[in-house]
Amino acid sequence: MYYCGIDVAKRGHVVSVIDDTGKVLNHGVPISNDRIGFQQLADLLEPYRGGIRIGLEATGHYWLALYDYLCHLEYDLSVINPLQVKAFRKMDIRKRKTDRLDSVAISEFMRFANPGSTPADLPVIIQLKELTRFRFHLVQQIGDCKRKIISILDRVFPEYEQLFSNVFLVSSRQLLHHAVTADEFAAFDLNELAQILHTASRHRLGIDKAREIHLKASQSVGVSFLTDAIHTEIQCLLQLIELLEQQRSQVDAKVEQLMNSIPHHIITIPGIGQVTGAMLLAEIGNINRFPALEQLVAYAGIDASVFKTGQFEGDETHMSKRGSHYLRYALWQAATASLLHNPELKQYYDKKRAEGKQHGVAMGAVCHKLLSRIFVIMKEQRPYVTH
Numbered sequence: 539m540y541y542c543g544i545d546v547a548k549r550g551h552v553v554s555v556i557d558d559t560g561k562v563l564n565h566g567v568p569i570s571n572d573r574i575g576f577q578q579l580a581d582l583l584e585p586y587r588g589g590i591r592i593g594l595e596a597t598g599h600y601w602l603a604l605y606d607y608l609c610h611l612e613y614d615l616s617v618i619n620p621l622q623v624k625a626f627r628k629m630d631i632r633k634r635k636t637d638r639l640d641s642v643a644i645s646e647f648m649r650f651a652n653p654g655s656t657p658a659d660l661p662v663i664i665q666l667k668e669l670t671r672f673r674f675h676l677v678q679q680i681g682d683c684k685r686k687i688i689s690i691l692d693r694v695f696p697e698y699e700q701l702f703s704n705v706f707l708v709s710s711r712q713l714l715h716h717a718v719t720a721d722e723f724a725a726f727d728l729n730e731l732a733q734i735l736h737t738a739s740r741h742r743l744g745i746d747k748a749r750e751i752h753l754k755a756s757q758s759v760g761v762s763f764l765t766d767a768i769h770t771e772i773q774c775l776l777q778l779i780e781l782l783e784q785q786r787s788q789v790d791a792k793v794e795q796l797m798n799s800i801p802h803h804i805i806t807i808p809g810i811g812q813v814t815g816a817m818l819l820a821e822i823g824n825i826n827r828f829p830a831l832e833q834l835v836a837y838a839g840i841d842a843s844v845f846k847t848g849q850f851e852g853d854e855t856h857m858s859k860r861g862s863h864y865l866r867y868a869l870w871q872a873a874t875a876s877l878l879h880n881p882e883l884k885q886y887y888d889k890k891r892a893e894g895k896q897h898g899v900a901m902g903a904v905c906h907k908l909l910s911r912i913f914v915i916m917k918e919q920r921p922y923v924t925h
Contacts, residue, residue: 540555
């Protein structure tokens with residue numbers, strides 16, 4: 539059996555091959571990060587075909603093209619977390635570090651640790667990570683636009699926010715296309731205002747809501763001289779929100795398509811839908827990276843941080859918030875939805891609140907319990923069963 543280690547970098551990679559006794563057969567061969575270099579790698583590996591395992595570090599995004607190329611050549615691959623190799627390298631008492639030595643260390647790691655082959659669905663998981671992270675930023679942009687609109691309305695018609703349960707309901711958005719300031723709404727024809735509301739709300743709102751808006755507007759002291767500038771800002775922001783929401787829907791459709799192409803059981807847990815489930819799968823990746831639940835909890839950053847010095851130990855604990863903030867975000871979203879769709883977790887949340895825990899602390903506990911369930915179904919590759 540032979541073991542190949544590839545030290546990945548931006549401009550080029552370094553390759554070493556050892557046999558099952560640890561003898562170095564190819565020591566630190568440099569290859570360029572292009573087709574010529576990849577062909578050189580294929581030629582180097584060909585004599586060992588059928589009896590070689592290849593390990594490459596997941597360094598940034600620079601390993602992706604190499605991984606894709608070697609997959610097409612049907613080699614047995616393991617994508618390795620650089621932290622694992624770093625810990626393994628510490629056993630070398632001489633503390634030397636070069637790209638050539640790193641590639642040999644990766645080969646030795648493959649020989650001693652014998653990590654499992656990277657799952658065949660990794661390309662789909664990487665696509666899900668790309669899309670869900672992109673979606674996360676779309677959602678952030680939508681939120682920023684909405685906060686800007688609220689800030690604008692607070693200056694020109696501060697009472698407007700009280701008129702709707704959500705300023706961004708369809709009926710409210712339609713109104714903001716016609717008027718923005720309190721003076722404009724006060725001057726609006728009452729019947730026309732009622733008709734806009736009636737159509738936009740699918741006949742749920744009408745003359746009564748129009749009168750309420752008129753009354754609030756006539757009593758408001760919003761700034762009126764900003765009208766022209768505010769109109770431009772509001773229209774641009776509303777159009778941007780609509781565009782971003784359309785893009786979010788496109789992403790959601792593609793995420794659902796990818797999720798349907800791979801086996802998984804994560805959405806069998808009540809409260810976890812396709813998009814949130816996709817983000818959880820993508821951020822966790824290969825569950826075998828985490829031998830124990832505690833390691834996954836730490837990676838998500840929902841483990842407790844404790845303040846202790848000398849004889850003093852703080853009596854309050856908080857999430858450490860280390861690790862993947864994308865995973866933590868997805869987990870929090872799933873936990874929030876679980877309060878509506880998972881009676882068992884809702885009961886657990888209520889129990890924590892009854893014990894005097896604040897909302898954030900109780901939600902942290904729900905996140906921990908939810909993550910433990912995700913860990914089990916991913917490890918055992920089975921659907922979630924309600925107890």
